[in-house]
Amino acid sequence: MKLFLTSRLLSAAGIAHGFSLRWGGVSSGPFSSLNLSASVGDDEAAVRENHELLREAAGLTGRLAADGAVGVRVADCVPILVHAGAAAAAVHAGWRGTRLQIAGRAIRALQHAAGADPARMLAAIGPCIGRCCYEVSQDLAATFRALFGPEAADDPAVNPKPHLDLRYCVEQSLLHAGVPRERIEQVEGCTSCDSGAFFSHRRDKGRTGRHLAFIEVRDL
Numbered sequence: 001m002k003l004f005l006t007s008r009l010l011s012a013a014g015i016a017h018g019f020s021l022r023w024g025g026v027s028s029g030p031f032s033s034l035n036l037s038a039s040v041g042d043d044e045a046a047v048r049e050n051h052e053l054l055r056e057a058a059g060l061t062g063r064l065a066a067d068g069a070v071g072v073r074v075a076d077c078v079p080i081l082v083h084a085g086a087a088a089a090a091v092h093a094g095w096r097g098t099r100l101q102i103a104g105r106a107i108r109a110l111q112h113a114a115g116a117d118p119a120r121m122l123a124a125i126g127p128c129i130g131r132c133c134y135e136v137s138q139d140l141a142a143t144f145r146a147l148f149g150p151e152a153a154d155d156p157a158v159n160p161k162p163h164l165d166l167r168y169c170v171e172q173s174l175l176h177a178g179v180p181r182e183r184i185e186q187v188e189g190c191t192s193c194d195s196g197a198f199f200s201h202r203r204d205k206g207r208t209g210r211h212l213a214f215i216e217v218r219d220l
């Protein structure tokens with residue numbers, strides 16, 4: 001059983017990374033079963049064991065979410081993994097972070113802190129709540145259309161219950177920061193549609209587990 005999804009681009013570059021799925025772990029109830037957060041009400045021993053299972057599956061024994069790898073926990077928000085030579089970043093973007101262009105800011109931070117060229121970075125955008133399921137207020141839809149263009153959300157003047165496309169906005173943010181389109185990959189999956197594969201904060205009314213998106217940092 002595969003415990004996580006991967007990006008073709010990052011795999012081809014030989015970078016250990018993944019977007020964890022919800023199956024294959026030992027947690028039960030709303031956290032069933034590969035919950036990777038100890039702060040959502042799950043049993044702590046189960047969460048520790050889940051981390052161990054994921055480490056083994058990823059070949060990162062002793063290195064996950066510690067020295068050598070970085071990660072973010074999500075359940076609907078957009079996880080973004082960026083490889084930048086000797087540096088790497090794992091970014092978490094909900095609608096607030098997306099509005100603030102958090103993905104683009106991470107690119108600029110890697111550029112300044114690690115001297116990495118955005119044109120040579122690789123970015124993978126992971127499973128998150130899709131446009132299919134993400135209804136937002138008319139005000140929010142209008143704000144995102146103003147920031148990211150008409151494809152970012154439905155026009156509230158036409159559709160009174162507009163849907164927002166966070167993936168699209170995050171990709172626009174990465175492009176704007178200088179990452180070439182061919183070096184950005186959308187790893188498919190709507191966390192709200194697929195209850196077998198994913199936890200979803202919105203679908204599960206807040207009582208659910210968390211996924212971990214992780215990427216190794218090369219020590220050169």
Ligand SMILES: [Zn+2]
Nearest residue numbers: 132133190193
């Ligand atoms: Zn969906």
